[in-house]
Amino acid sequence: MSSELKDMNGKPINKIAMMALLLIGSFVIILMQTSLGTALPSLMTAFNVDSAGVQWLTTIFLMVNGIMVPVSAFLNTRVPTKYLYLSALLIYIIGTVIAVVTPTNAFWLLMVARALQAVAAGIVMPLMQVVALALFGEESRGKALGMVGLVIGMAPALGPTLSGWILDQDHTFLGLTIAGNWRSIFMLVLPIAIVVLLISFIYFKNILPTRDVKLxxxxxxxxxxxxxxxxxxxxxxxxxxxxxxxxxxxxxxxxxxxxxxxxxxxxxxxxxFLDLSVFKNRQFTITTILVSLTFIAMIGVEMVLPIYMQRVRGLSPLNSGLTLLPGALMMGALSPLAGYLYDKHGARRLVIFGFSLVFIGTVPFYKLTETTPTIFITTLYMLRMAGIALTMMPLTSSAMGVLRQNQVAQGTAVNNTIRQVAASLGTAVLSSIMQSVINDHTPTSSLKIKDPLEYAQQMLNAGLSGFHASFLCAAGFVLVAFILAFFLHKGKVTAAEPEEEKA
Amino acid sequence: MILLILFLFVALAFISLMFLDKQTYVIGGVIGFIGIILSVGLITANMANHFGMETKVTTHKSMMYSATNSKGYGVLLYQPVGTSGKENVYIYRKHEQDQKPTIVKPDLTMTTNRQEIAGNQAYRVIKDTRYVYKNDFWKLMFSIAGNDGELKKRQVTYQLPQNWIALTTQQAKNLQAKMTPKTDEEKAAVAQQQEALAELAQNDPDQAGIKQVQQIKATLNI
CATH class of the missing domain: 4.10.860 (DNA Excision Repair, Uvrb; Chain A)
Structure with a gap:
């Protein structure tokens, strides 16, 4: 199989090398999406900006990233794969270098750096998916996307832990000292990106057919x-x-x-420019909705749990990241397995099983107290992430499966766009529910003077009810997804019109 | 243990649903799922309601010593937390030779009160209510959580005999100002009082302490 694979110029492709380059490069790029979260407090002091200002570093990334994804359909059909990937890496490297050297009186420059990184992330996320599907045949589609899932599931989950570790103290590694400040977060990924860029010049090939479409x-x-x-x-x-x-x-x-x-x-x-007619396919629509719900369930809780652990339990960002780390690793490990199983059985069974695990793993968080043993949090989180690993990529594979070959780039762009938008909306819903419940239960500030202990107790309870409400809401999303999953096709689905392509 | 059981049931359900044939996969899947739900239910019950645990009360009584350099009588200092005065920060010395006094701040699990007792020695009584496992079975099941012996609440009672006095830090400050003699007559009166007290202290130190405490109370009007 691999020996038959040729690029657009008829030259053979080293499939493994290309896939590895794609995954590693994308990993360091997507890592940046979440890695600044734990560094925001230190950035606030370094740049002397308030918390609303520093939040913009995350917001701009999210926005630019979301804007780039729908454009990817055009880019993937117009720009040869190799140059698209190389430019994404180059943009990322430029952005990261800017971030490393930004003087602390130029906050806007750091914003520019973040925007550049986000452009790169917006290009590689769909690119990774389209290229993986092209590299592997139809029968190993699940396997290919399983590896993609490893990256898009694990990189955002690892980001905060890694930067928490960097910020914790100075580390000495292979004789090099990594300073415990925010610049190291950018500096650490830089050499990896440069090496991937250099090797990609040789091993990355143009694999997707391009057409001369006008923008x-x-x-x-x-x-x-x-x-x-x-x-x-x-x-x-x-x-x-x-x-x-x-x-x-x-x-x-x-x-x-x-x-x-x-x-x-x-x-x-x-x-x-973005072919929305893919939604005419009912299976594509259902799977896209399900992928979005999975993403909300994943990202929403990924955001709320660290807040609980840092505010209620007083854990450091590093330790709260470490509590969730096994879950992220679980997802990484299961994602390729889920892909393999998709190739065998199709999505339905995996997805129903996966969503029941996510549901069972989410409901107990409704009973979170201020003394809940962290090992139980880790375990339940692992259970959830296992379920998410079993649903996310098989669903994406299934969504791609019902499309014709020439629709894949469009389908990917549509699918990823909806997913991103849903994730932002979902996170907004969960965090606003949490905040409004907390506000409703917050005691009056006069109580703080009268009886500080009672005040502290009521504040704690207010926080807990806020978390409970948002976890309940997350469980609701999962329940909807679970019910919808029964509308999926049985077995593996393939495009309905293969005949005319063969003819 | 419960984590291992949960893992096994997840593995059972997963393997049955993914790798087994028609008939067997239903059986394995159903057993697996019941197992998963039960174990997650047990975990939830333990983390939310301390399932498998009971409360155990332990009491610890220790002597305490005056927070100030008072001679013949003891002082327990306290400062109300907030204006409602429900809880206090307490100041005393753990050992007689301690240079620095011990300061105990209340927290969400701790409540404090004061009690008058007979005798001449002050005590600090700590009554802890802790969660412990009912039996070895549940202990084995949940021991990984590390919540055995988790403190539920702590009740601290400061027992003061008659030759001790509890003063707020503000009262202690006022006292010093009020006790310092200003005029010559006052100085003479104080000297006379001291002499009488010293004599009493030789014969009946406890009575001398009580007398001083009464004097302080009279001075501060409490």
Missing amino acids: NVRSLIESTFGFGLILFGSAMVSDHGWMSFTWVILPMLLGLLVIAEFAWHQSRMKVP
């Missing part, structure tokens, strides 16, 4: 503003609440209008 500027502007505004609105929910007209309602409404116009426009184009 439709109207679509580009519409998708950028539409998705950008929706992502912006959902990022602002945690600070301003759902009811804030200027920060949340207005941008979301505008975003929705632009997207509606975008969709209408796409349906009338001969060669759409």
